[in-house]
Amino acid sequence: MHGLQALSDLPGLDEAEQYCWQQFLECSLNLVAAVDVCLREAHDLSIRDVLLLELLSRPNRRGHRLSALAETLRVSQGQLSTQIRRLEGQGWVTRSPTRGDPRGILPRITGEGHSRLHAAMETYARGVRMHYLDQLEHEQMVDLADSCRRINGSLGTVGARPD
Template identity: 30%
Template sequence: METRWLDGDEQRTWRAFLWTTRLLTDALDRQLQREAGMPYTYYMIMATLAEVPGRRMTMTDLATLVYSSLSRLSHAVARLEERGWVRRSPNPDNRRVTFAELTVEGLAVLERAAPAHVAEVRRHLLDPLTGEQVAQLREIMSLLWERLDPTPGRPGPYPEIFGPDV
């Protein structure tokens, strides 16, 4: 098969996407480190747990939702346990299954960190765009997410993100 090289416009689009997503992730990570003492990855794990019933789920399901390997997630959760923000416990019905649960202290930390994090997301991603551009970006990200998700047909980790209006 012959390579379909990127033309000039495609190359500029690719690099703009690549470097912008990198810069955005780095900015969010720096803000969370500075103001909440945690990396972006920890925030996403805690936010995911905060949004599920009982603030508790299996490590396997959590790894799926945060798009992480189980070993990488286990390392991060161990650090969160050391801080008292997350607790792991075995499933009494199946010893091979481990639950991760956001503690009350972890929820409090998350609630303190969230306003500044949301402000940073607004500042770097949403505020520079018009409402129409935000809708277009959501539609584009939805399309790309559906093509990239390793579990075809699975609803998004948060169905309300892409929702029925896309």
């Protein structure tokens, strides 16, 4: 990815730090794009669609509020609403009003959405294995997971992007 090479002169980072960051950034963007291509070609679903459907498939007594879903997916509520409307149009998600808040909606995955998700998760897993896991020895995988856990822990909860 040649466009990211412009990041090789970040003030305050030494050469090794710049290289480490550049490789991480390029790798993470490429991995997400590669898995996204697998999902789009096989199921006409984006990786964000699969992540949303997977979240909606989890049991939640009070329903899945848009604000919590948007924060989890790191998107704005507007972006999420657009995505939900599109998935609703395909019959994979329904929306119902929230109790006590006539403006709020609770998205729910449909039976067809569950079927699409199940098939897509197999493709998702194959893509993750092919583009990510198969490139690493077991020890490297464990070390990378631990590094990512530590980085995520230091970030805390980063909110969704505003509309």
